[in-house]
Amino acid sequence: MADLILNRRRLLGLGAASASSLILAGCSEFDFLGKRNDPIRDFLERANELTYAAQRALVGDQALAREYAESEIRQGQRPNGSTNPSSAEYLAMRESGFANYKLRIKGLVEQEKEFTLAELRNMPSRTQITRHDCVEGWSCIAKWTGTPLGPVLDQAKLKPSARFIVFHCYDSLGGGLTAAEPYYESCDLIDAYHPQTILAYGLNDAVLPVQNGAPIRVRIERALGYKQPKYVHTIEVVDSFAMIAGGKGGYWEDHGYDWYGGI
Numbered sequence: 001m002a003d004l005i006l007n008r009r010r011l012l013g014l015g016a017a018s019a020s021s022l023i024l025a026g027c028s029e030f031d032f033l034g035k036r037n038d039p040i041r042d043f044l045e046r047a048n049e050l051t052y053a054a055q056r057a058l059v060g061d062q063a064l065a066r067e068y069a070e071s072e073i074r075q076g077q078r079p080n081g082s083t084n085p086s087s088a089e090y091l092a093m094r095e096s097g098f099a100n101y102k103l104r105i106k107g108l109v110e111q112e113k114e115f116t117l118a119e120l121r122n123m124p125s126r127t128q129i130t131r132h133d134c135v136e137g138w139s140c141i142a143k144w145t146g147t148p149l150g151p152v153l154d155q156a157k158l159k160p161s162a163r164f165i166v167f168h169c170y171d172s173l174g175g176g177l178t179a180a181e182p183y184y185e186s187c188d189l190i191d192a193y194h195p196q197t198i199l200a201y202g203l204n205d206a207v208l209p210v211q212n213g214a215p216i217r218v219r220i221e222r223a224l225g226y227k228q229p230k231y232v233h234t235i236e237v238v239d240s241f242a243m244i245a246g247g248k249g250g251y252w253e254d255h256g257y258d259w260y261g262g263i
């Protein structure tokens, strides 16, 4: 952890402020981010690295994402990406109202753990009204309820070598010409232990719907939409994600998106 923070501080002084306004200016036109070897995408990816360092330095490691008032919730959370996982395992679980769902925690932990949905719902909860920004150019303000991830990880006791948290999901994307690939995401320990990072099971005062990631989806409020994994079944604690799937830390990262994905 100390190493991680030190590395961030070392990244400073790279003139990030102008880079971050460039990112904002480009917000609604992100289609090219999926294309490899695109010079603008490459530039923005480097700029995003600066944003990553700059944000952490300027606002501190635990700055909160903005929270909104009830009156600012203007529409339901627009479902995007997978909205209806079709694996036999997921369908059977959905059929039983997720009664037999278990969230598994494995990897660099002292004690592997499994939590049922009821157990997660009985843990301390947090509710927050935040804005979800998708790189496709739309945003939604929604109210999320869940249990903070940090204390859940503490129950499994992270080993000192732990550096990243990987979230594995029930759904796969792609298919057609290429094989379908399971959705996954990852974050560092600072985001994992951020007070607004929750394992969400509620949306806008109702049970989290299937289209938005039932039974559990992660909210990492300072990150873009693709960093908010839905349908999470396993949390894997790792020191590197190089060996997982395409090695870039997430389904969309493997397809060219930036790993940090900060807003």
Ligand SMILES: Nc1nc2c(c(=O)[nH]1)N[C@H]1C(S)=C(S)[C@@H](COP(=O)(O)O)O[C@H]1N2
Binding pocket: 077, 078, 079, 080, 081, 082, 133, 134, 135, 169, 170, 171, 173, 183, 211, 212, 213, 225, 226, 227, 228, 229, 230, 231
């Ligand atoms: N498992 C999984 N998580 C996912 C996705 C997905 O396809 N599968 N799509 C991501 C993207 S790009 C966005 S914008 C949000 C959409 O969340 P929502 O459907 O609740 O609006 O989920 C993210 N998490």
Ligand SMILES: [Mo]
Binding pocket: 080, 133, 134, 135, 136, 225, 226
């Ligand atoms: Mo998205």
